[in-house]
Amino acid sequence: MHFFKRKKNRQQYFQQMTMPWRERLYNVALRQTRTSARAEDWVQETFMRAWQDFDDLADPQAVYAWLLKILDHVIADDIRKEARRQQIAPVISTEELFLQEQHSSYQGPFEQLLQQQTDQQLIKAIQSLPEDFGKVILLRDIEGLSYQELSRILAVPEGTIMSRLSRGRRLLSNILNRSDRQGKLPQTDKTTKGIYK
């Protein structure tokens, strides 16, 4: 009898803690893939793992960061599985150099260009970024998490978060400028550059 009561309490507590974050988590997942079905799978798997490991939640105040960390692992696992399925080894680009050296040649007002982009176009541009850069932009600029939270979620130092964010935003502005000139977003290697189909 006591067991059932405790189980019931756990269920209620879990729902109470996680339910407010469902929609935001779904949006974070949705912005990392092009298919809503895949985002739904990720979210479902995230909540299943959260339910299983609910006792490990150390700080109830940080439940959203905890859920995001689980989601990040879920996505990474899924990508790894897919890469194995496709037997594609990651391709390394000289992106670092590209990012350091390239500057936008766009001469018009950037703000105007930015406002002209639809929300969907912006999301697509973020999705076309390398995974590490897209993720920090997503979690910082859209989700509004602090560098400290990002550092905990992604398990990298805050300095790395800052440099990825700097490079990611710079690359994003280059992509938007290019798309403005060419009328379309650049196609990237989906397997290695962070767009999850």
Added chain:
Amino acid sequence: MSDNRNLKALHLEIQNLLAGYVDDSLSETEKYIVEAHLAGCLTCRMDVERQQQISQRLNHLPLSRLPAHLQQKLDRIPEQPLPMSGKKTVRDHWKVLRNGFNKRIQIKPLITLSGWAVALILMLVLLLPLKPSDNQQTIPMVAQVLAEYQSAGISGQFNLHSKVGVNAPASWPDARVLASWETSIGGAPATAYAVRTGNHIVFQYAVTEKVFFRNPVVRMKVAKEGRYQAKENGLMVVALPVKKAGLLIVGPEKAIPEIKSISL
């Protein structure tokens, strides 16, 4: 010429801090340095402005509604006795076992647990003799540069004299190139550089892209973290991708510079 290089390096370093400046997440000192640089750098000023605009624009993206069917699926998750019932962990078995003892022993979980225990013992028996050998043993290029470094130390090749006019692929504040020579790493031509840093000598190896990315462990690490590194007996190897090539830095762990201080 050297001043220009220093300015360029500073500019690149400061570019990495601009997000922190935009988000007001820099220390006072960093902020002061960035502002001093911004005063004279139009590129970085424009970058800051764009970063601010991007951040503001993205901050206002609307949320998509959670689909009703997903809502229902999520509602049902806590009703499941075990979310991953097909994949029980050792902890789950321990819980079952503990409950089993409380309610008189249940045989089935005990049998399953004993299976786990046997598997664990077998794993330990198999792994113990191996000791925690780092995975560089399986990466030929890493093992090779470690061996070359060690043999150079033994054979006294560290008595090198300053070589003027040679630049190593990577530089950092107190690095001074002493010598360079042609060698072969991973079966392909490579150039080696002996660099003095403080009281130590480290070697740099410029290897071909093909050799550098040959090992999947290195590929994965570099893809995820931008570098691969391994340690063995107080020595360290850092593998960094450079344009159309790879760079291996090998030397005593304490002599290997921090990544952020390395200019490529």
